Amino acid sequence: MNEKVVVNKDKEExxxxxxDAFAELPDAPPKRKFRLSWxxxxxxxxxxxxxxxxxxxxxxxxxxxMDIDGDDSFLSxxxxxxxxxxxxxxxxxxxxxLGTDYLARDTLSxxxxxxxxxxxxSLAATLLAYxxxxxxxxxAAVKGGWIDMAISRVNDAIxxxxxxxxxLIVVAALGTSISVLIGTAAVIYATSVFRIAxxxxxDIMVQDFVEAAQTRGEGIWWIIKxxxxxxxxxxxxxxxxxxxxxxxxxxxxxxxxxxxxxxPASDWGSMVRENLAGLTYGSWAAxxxxxxxxxxxxxxxxxxxxxxxxxxxxxxxxxx
Amino acid sequence: MExxxxxxxxxxxxxxxxxxxxxxxIVKGVTFDIHKGxxxxxxxxxxxxxxxxxxxxxxxxxxxxxxxxxxxxxxGKDVLSMSPLEQRDLRGGxxxxxxxxxxxxxxxxxxxxxxxxxxxxxxxxxxQAEANKRATELYHALELxxxxxxxxxxxxxxxxxxxxxxxxxxxxxxxxxxxxxxxPTTALDVTTQIEVLKAFxxxxxxxxxxxxxxxxxxAVVAQxxxxxxxxxxxxxxxxxxxxxxxxxxQHAYTRRLMEAVRPKPESGQGVALSGEHDHVVANIExxxxxxxxxxxxxxxxxxxxxxxxxxxxxxxHVVGVIGESGCGKSTLARVMAGMLPPARGDIVLDGxxxxxxxxxxxxxxxxxxxxxxxxxxxxxNPKQLIGNIIGRPLEFYHGLTGRKKHAKVSEILxxxxxxxxxxxxxxxxxxxxxxxxxNLARSLAANPEVMLCDEVTSALDSIVGANVIKLxxxxxxxxxVSFVFISHDLSTxxxxxxxxxxxxxxxxxxxxxxxxxxxxPFHPYTRLLISSVPxxxxxxxxxxxxxxxxxxxxxxxxxxxxxGCPFYNRCPLAIDGTCETRSPPVLELNNGHQIACHLTxxxxxxxxxxxxxxxxxxxxxxKDDPQLHVx
Numbered sequence: 001m002n003e004k005v006v007v008n009k010d011k012e013e014x015x016x017x018x019x020d021a022f023a024e025l026p027d028a029p030p031k032r033k034f035r036l037s038w039x040x041x042x043x044x045x046x047x048x049x050x051x052x053x054x055x056x057x058x059x060x061x062x063x064x065x066m067d068i069d070g071d072d073s074f075l076s077x078x079x080x081x082x083x084x085x086x087x088x089x090x091x092x093x094x095x096x097x098l099g100t101d102y103l104a105r106d107t108l109s110x111x112x113x114x115x116x117x118x119x120x121x122s123l124a125a126t127l128l129a130y131x132x133x134x135x136x137x138x139x140a141a142v143k144g145g146w147i148d149m150a151i152s153r154v155n156d157a158i159x160x161x162x163x164x165x166x167x168l169i170v171v172a173a174l175g176t177s178i179s180v181l182i183g184t185a186a187v188i189y190a191t192s193v194f195r196i197a198x199x200x201x202x203d204i205m206v207q208d209f210v211e212a213a214q215t216r217g218e219g220i221w222w223i224i225k226x227x228x229x230x231x232x233x234x235x236x237x238x239x240x241x242x243x244x245x246x247x248x249x250x251x252x253x254x255x256x257x258x259x260x261x262x263x264p265a266s267d268w269g270s271m272v273r274e275n276l277a278g279l280t281y282g283s284w285a286a287x288x289x290x291x292x293x294x295x296x297x298x299x300x301x302x303x304x305x306x307x308x309x310x311x312x313x314x315x316x317x318x319x320x
Numbered sequence: 321m322e323x324x325x326x327x328x329x330x331x332x333x334x335x336x337x338x339x340x341x342x343x344x345x346i347v348k349g350v351t352f353d354i355h356k357g358x359x360x361x362x363x364x365x366x367x368x369x370x371x372x373x374x375x376x377x378x379x380x381x382x383x384x385x386x387x388x389x390x391x392x393x394x395x396g397k398d399v400l401s402m403s404p405l406e407q408r409d410l411r412g413g414x415x416x417x418x419x420x421x422x423x424x425x426x427x428x429x430x431x432x433x434x435x436x437x438x439x440x441x442x443x444x445x446x447x448q449a450e451a452n453k454r455a456t457e458l459y460h461a462l463e464l465x466x467x468x469x470x471x472x473x474x475x476x477x478x479x480x481x482x483x484x485x486x487x488x489x490x491x492x493x494x495x496x497x498x499x500x501x502x503x504p505t506t507a508l509d510v511t512t513q514i515e516v517l518k519a520f521x522x523x524x525x526x527x528x529x530x531x532x533x534x535x536x537x538x539a540v541v542a543q544x545x546x547x548x549x550x551x552x553x554x555x556x557x558x559x560x561x562x563x564x565x566x567x568x569x570q571h572a573y574t575r576r577l578m579e580a581v582r583p584k585p586e587s588g589q590g591v592a593l594s595g596e597h598d599h600v601v602a603n604i605e606x607x608x609x610x611x612x613x614x615x616x617x618x619x620x621x622x623x624x625x626x627x628x629x630x631x632x633x634x635x636x637h638v639v640g641v642i643g644e645s646g647c648g649k650s651t652l653a654r655v656m657a658g659m660l661p662p663a664r665g666d667i668v669l670d671g672x673x674x675x676x677x678x679x680x681x682x683x684x685x686x687x688x689x690x691x692x693x694x695x696x697x698x699x700x701n702p703k704q705l706i707g708n709i710i711g712r713p714l715e716f717y718h719g720l721t722g723r724k725k726h727a728k729v730s731e732i733l734x735x736x737x738x739x740x741x742x743x744x745x746x747x748x749x750x751x752x753x754x755x756x757x758x759n760l761a762r763s764l765a766a767n768p769e770v771m772l773c774d775e776v777t778s779a780l781d782s783i784v785g786a787n788v789i790k791l792x793x794x795x796x797x798x799x800x801v802s803f804v805f806i807s808h809d810l811s812t813x814x815x816x817x818x819x820x821x822x823x824x825x826x827x828x829x830x831x832x833x834x835x836x837x838x839x840x841p842f843h844p845y846t847r848l849l850i851s852s853v854p855x856x857x858x859x860x861x862x863x864x865x866x867x868x869x870x871x872x873x874x875x876x877x878x879x880x881x882x883x884g885c886p887f888y889n890r891c892p893l894a895i896d897g898t899c900e901t902r903s904p905p906v907l908e909l910n911n912g913h914q915i916a917c918h919l920t921x922x923x924x925x926x927x928x929x930x931x932x933x934x935x936x937x938x939x940x941x942x943k944d945d946p947q948l949h950v951x
Contacts, residue, residue, distance in 0.1 A: 004353060004547075005560040007570040015552055015573045208699040215657050215678060216713060216766070217686040226712075230703035 040306035046299035050292075054119050057112035062094060065113035065266045068103050069093035074275075074283035075100040101275050101285040111292055114266035119296065121182055121261070122247045128186035129247070130240065133193025138224055138232070140194075141201025152198070159191045164253060171259040181260055185247050196239055200232040207231075238308050241301035248293055268293050326497055326530050327354040327377060332390035334372055334381060334554075346385060347372055347554045352547075354498065357528040361545035361562070363577070365536055365781040366752070369554040374500045374532045376400070378415050379407045394497065412439040416491035420503040422483040425490075426475035432486055433471030440494030451493060458489040461526055462519045481512035485519045492527055499524070499531040505540060509644040509808055510852035517543055517861055536781055538581050539854035542566050543861040550574050566858060580782040581856050603635040603802050604656065604689070604770050609665030611655045621663045625651045626826045629665070633770060638796060638803040640817030640834070642810055642849065648826040649806045650694075653772040656804065657691040669770075687717045690763035694775040696755035700747040706733075706758055707743030713765040728765070735798070736761045737791060753784035757791065764795070772804045777812055789816055810849050814838055822846050825886030832913030841924035843915045844891045847931075867931060885918065893919060893927050 036044065063069060075089040076099040088095050098107040136155075140148040158166070170184045204210060210227050252269015254260035261267040268289040275285035334347040347369045354360050362370040375381060376392050379399040391398045399410055411417075416439070419425050426435055436458075437451035446454060452471075459467035462485045475483060484504060491499050504520070505513040521544050524531055533544055541548060541562070548565040550557045550573065558571035569575050609629045612621025625648045633639045641649050654660040656667055661676030668674065669688060675681050693699035700709055710729045714720040720728055730740035736757040747755055756776060763771055773792070777785035793816060796803060807813050813820060820837040822830040822845060830843040837846065851867050854860060885891070888899035898918050907915045917924065 005564065006351075006556060007558045007560075008556055009571070011552075011555060011557060012572045015557065016576070208693045208695060209701040211659065212691070212693060212699055212762070215659060215686065215691050216716060217678075217681075217683050218716070226704070227701055231701070 036303075036306050039302055043299040043302035043306070046295055047303065050115055050119060050296050050299075053112060053115045057115050061106075061109035061112040062097075063106040063109040065105070065110050066264045067093075067109070068105055069096070069100065070104055073100055073102050073104040074278045074281050074285055075104075076282065076284045098288050099284055101271065102278060107271075107285050107288050110266040110271055111268065111289055114268050114271060114289065115292070117178075117261050117265060117267035118248060118251065118269065118293070121178060121185070121251050121267070122244055125182045125185035125251070126189065126240065126244045126247050128182065129189035129193050129243065130236070132186065132190040134197045134229075134232075134236065136190075137194040137197025138201045138228055141198045141205055142220055142224055142228065148198075151194070155191050155194050158187070159195075163188050163250060167250065167254055168257070168259060171254070176259055176262055178261065181251065181254060185250055185254075188250070189243055189247055193236075193239070193243065197232065197236065200235055201228055204228050204231050234308050238304055241297075241304040244300055245297040248297055252293070324356045325353055326356050326358075326394070328391070328393040328396075329353070329373070329376070330391045330393070332373065332376055332392060333388040334369070334376065334385055335388040336385045343388070345388070345554060347376075349390065350549075350551075350554070350556055352549050352556065352559055354530050354532065354547075356497075356530055358546045359524060359531045359533055359544050360547045360549060361533045361535065361541040362549050362551060363535055363538060363541055364551035365783060367553070368551040370534045370536075370551050371502055372554075373551070374502060374534050375417070377498060377500060377532065378411050378417060380411065409443060412496075413443040413445060413494060414496055415498045415500060416494065416496040417500045418487050418491050418502060418504055420506060422487040423475070423480065425487055426483060428475050430474075431471065432473055432475060432478070435475075436471065436486065436490045436493050439490070443494055445494040454495075455489060455493055458492055458523070459486075461523050462486075462489055463522075464489075479512075481508060481515045484508065484512075484516045488520055488523060492523060492529065495527070496529065499529055500534070501531055502534045503536070504533075506535065506537065510810070510854070511644060511848060513540070513854070514852050514861070514864065518865060520544065521861065537854070538566070538577055538782075539856040539860075542856050542858050543854065550577070562858060566856060576783065578856065580786040603637075603670060604633045604804075605666075605668040606631045606652070606656065607666045607668060609655060609662045609667070611651060611660055611662040611665075613660075616663045619664060624826065626655070626662075629826075629828055631821055631828065631831070633802050633804055634819075636796070636800045636802055637818045638805055638816055640813030640820045641804060641806045641823060642808065642813050642820060643823035644808060644849075646825075647823045649808070649823055650774050651826075652823065653691065653774050653804060653806055656770075657689055657772055658686070659691070683717070687713075687766050688769040690766050690768035690771050692759055692763050692771060692773045692776055695779055696747075696752070696759040697779075699759050700755060700762075702747055704746075705743065706745050706747065706750075709747075709758060710743070710761050710765050713762060717766050732761050732765050735764060735795065751784075753780055753788060756780060756784075756788055760788075760791070760795070764799070764801075768801060770802045770804065772806075774806045775808070776805075778807065778809070785812070792816060810853050822849070827886060828914075828916065829887065830913075830915045832909070833911050836909065836911055836913035840928040841909075841915065841921060842928065843917055843924075844893050844927075845887050847928075848890070885916075893923070895919070 058065075070091050070093055072091050075091075075096055077088060079089045079099075088097055089099060090096065094106075096106050096108070098111070101107050101110065136151050140151045166188055167184050170187075171180055174180045205228065210223060213223050213227055248269065251260055251267065252272065255267055255270035256273035261270060263270065271289035272286050272293070275283065275289075278285045330351050332347055332350045333345070336344045336346055338344050350369075350373055352360065362374060364370045372381065372385065376387070377394075377399070379392070379402060381387065387400050390400075392400050394410070394414060399407065402410065426432070433452065433455055436455045437446075437448065440446045440451045440454070441448050455471055456468060459470055464470050464482055464485060470478065470482075470486075478486065487504070488499075501520070505516050508516060517540065524544075533541065535541055545562045547559070548562050549559040550565065550571065552573050557573045558565065558569065560570075565574060569578060606629050609626060610621065610624065611626045612624040614622030616622070629652065631639065631641075631652070641652060643649050651660065655662050655676075658674070658676065658678035658681050666673050667676070669685060674685055678686070707726070707729050710732055711720075711725050714725050714728050726743075729743050733740050733742055738754060738757055738761075742750070742754075742758075747758065750758065756779075760771075760773075760776070776792075777788050780788060789812060792803070792805075795801065803817075805813060805817055814834055817834050819832065820830075820834050821828055822837065822843065824845045830837055830846050838850070842850070851864055884900040884902060885894075885904045888894040891899065894900075895918055902918070904916045904918045907917060907921055909915065909921070915924070919927070
């Protein structure tokens with residue numbers, strides 16, 4: 001049989017001291033510093049850059065977004081006819097740093113002007129969608145019963161309709177304007193936010209700490225404000241980035257169909273659609289706005305990912 | 321008798337990396353051997369590295385950990401340096417792992433037999449036909465009911481204890497050299513634990529396989545282990561034969577662990593009816609209460625849980641509620657707290673009838689009754705600071721704000737023996753025992769008259785749990801609050817409660833002062849519970865299996881019956897024709913001690929004397945009989 005006998009006497013005093021000095025005590029509270037990784041910082045930089053462009057874009061743009069500068073459409077960097085030395089293309093109106101589009105408008109200026117429309121509309125619509133979705137979703141989860149039933153069924157009905165079709169009908173009925181566009185996008189995307197918020201709410205409502213608040217006699221608003229929302233915030237924020245991308249694409253699709261931002265005002269989505277034909281001539285006019293959309297939406301997602309990974313990412317996973 | 325060395329674990333080191341990429345040592349150089357046919361127990365509290373070490377025999381670490389050094393040799397070959405293909409053969413082939421929860425291990429959609437034989441066939445150790453034959457042999461060896469056919473069932477069709485034993489069959493099917501058992505009985509009721517322990521022990525002996533038994537429970541270890549390794553903070557504190565560690569521990573930490581082991585439930589521990597606390601008025605009382613789930617039809621709950629309950633909690637007293645899982649202990653507390661309105665009956669606080677539903681109760685009534693949840697992990701909002709968690713009841717009930725609130729929070733933190741600086745921490749930054757203290761502190765902050773504690777020590781390590789009980793005793797003495805203390809652990813209850821209520825299948829089978837309940841005459845169910853609490857003594861398992869109540873009482877689950885005594889199918893003294901048809905009368909004994917049983921007092925006393933005689937006889941006759949003998 002195993003006859004090995006060991007008594008680790010060296011450690012004896014140390015261990016006892018630890019036990020007596022409250023052995024359960026963790027050494028120190030873990031660092032609670034809010035730290036972004038370099039990716040997070042870079043992404044923040046990109047987002048800040050675009051937000052600044054929203055504000056000052058029109059004043060730094062070399063041309064107006066609606067100026068048609070000659071008839072030189074689809075010019076691109078290094079075009080030998082317009083830039084004999086290589087480099088930026090130019091004609092008698094001026095230099096086009098990112099070339100011109102299908103109507104010979106300056107692409108750079110249109111991107112700088114369009115930031116306002118694209119980011120503004122998308123952000124406004126997404127925020128509005130979140131406001132509606134969270135309010136109704138948490139309400140449905142907390143109240144339950146027929147309130148939940150009523151809101152959920154209406155939500156299902158809206159979800160059943162194809163988003164673009166739905167948008168077309170609403171805009172056709174109410175007319176094309178930016179506020180209608182924002183409202184429509186918000187309602188459409190609020191449905192998915194509602195489902196997430198409701199599912200999260202239901203999960204949180206059965207946690208013991210909510211029951212503890214209920215046995216204390218707390219009111220429904222206090223429970224929502226103090227117990228439910230703080231725990232739902234991180235998973236919802238993670239979803240926000242993704243939803244924003246969808247809204248940008250939705251707004252772009254609507255613009256393409258002529259029901260979004262009314263031309264000739266620029267927005268990035270319609271710029272891509274307008275200039276698609278240019279791709280066959282080797283024009284970059286469709287690439288630059290696409291790049292702008294990508295840089296903004298990816299940056300937003302990276303920030304959200306970074307925050308949720310650093311702080312309570314595990315909790316978000318647990319809750320979803 | 322010298323046995324061959326199976327595993328040699330030499331200076332094993334396992335580490336993790338923290339966020340800053342620094343090495344954090346988890347296992348700091350552990351050395352021990354496992355011989356053939358030997359059970360080695362790894363004991364220690366959570367964080368001692370016991371599971372991590374046991375997994376090293378499978379050349380596996382949990383994600384985030386890595387082997388930092390040392391060897392883990394099976395028949396002289398280091399498993400840590402094996403190729404992935406060899407390791408694949410090792411896992412499930414040479415070494416089988418049994419996780420803590422059988423319910424989570426089995427796939428609910430596949431029959432038991434398929435899962436039991438899967439590893440053996442997959443590793444080519446047996447053909448499917450051989451594996452089936454061996455599985456059936458193992459079912460017999462593990463004394464499973466209907467052993468020839470149980471393999472065709474699905475996991476949800478057998479009881480929890482049976483599933484735990486089937487997991488042993490799964491591990492043993494491929495004749496592994498070593499079994500790793502990770503806390504296999506920790507989550508079980510005491511009565512089920514015995515059933516599982518007995519089967520494990522028998523099958524390990526018969527198969528002559530070696531095992532690593534990971535647990536924090538010394539009393540369980542004393543029953544199964546040959547060799548014990550005591551761990552603390554990833555280091556071995558002491559190792560030696562089971563006999564030596566249990567009977568003659570050398571290291572101070574081992575002795576500390578022994579002190580925290582639940583003592584055998586004995587009378588005379590509580591401060592029962594000391595007179596000082598005694599008031600004539602019942603503080604909270606439950607009268608003829610029936611409750612259940614699924615709505616109420618014709619005054620009866622659709623799924624009845626509790627039936628005709630009468631419980632009184634006197635001012636400043638501690639009433640312990642015990643019973644196996646599924647007996648309705650938590651439901652009783654939930655009804656008292658107003659979370660579940662009763663179908664019938666009254667809850668009376670200070671002579672005033674309370675409304676059944678939470679929303680109909682007055683704020684001051686809510687404040688007087690506070691519920692303490694079992695799991696501090698889920699009972700504390702992870703997004704609130706401790707100061708806000710404790711501060712909220714102060715603000716809500718007593719209108720304290722600002723500096724006054726802050727001062728009171730510090731005071732309450734000191735009451736639960738935590739530094740006031742903890743107010744600025746989040747629950748995740750505390751250990752399990754500390755969270756449980758915060759959980760208690762939140763209820764204390766309401767300044768309640770009754771605290772309903774639902775299994776508050778069950779999820780904690782033994783030393784930590786013992787400290788929480790000490791704290792509760794202190795709080796009771798300081799504040800004069802009445803406690804309803806729910807636990808499935810009779811020894812914890814007996815050390816703390818003035819009175820005990822024994823619940824079985826939603827009915828009170830026995831209640832009275834602790835001293836009376838823990839002294840004969842017993843209700844047969846109380847007898848079963850008392851006999852099932854493991855003692856820290858080698859050979860206890862064998863002794864206790866000789867008792868008559870064990871033969872009938874274990875290996876059966878709680879069934880809620882509509883008529884008769886619910887315990888009759890597990891009762892060694894059941895009277896056929898009477899017990900299953902008529903509800904038992906209540907025998908009134910001294911000091912308010914009540915037993916609900918068809919047997920007369922004389923018959924119960926006689927049965928007790930008989931049981932003692934039989935036990936004594938066995939002790940004289942067959943002390944060294946190695947076979948487990950069940951009369």
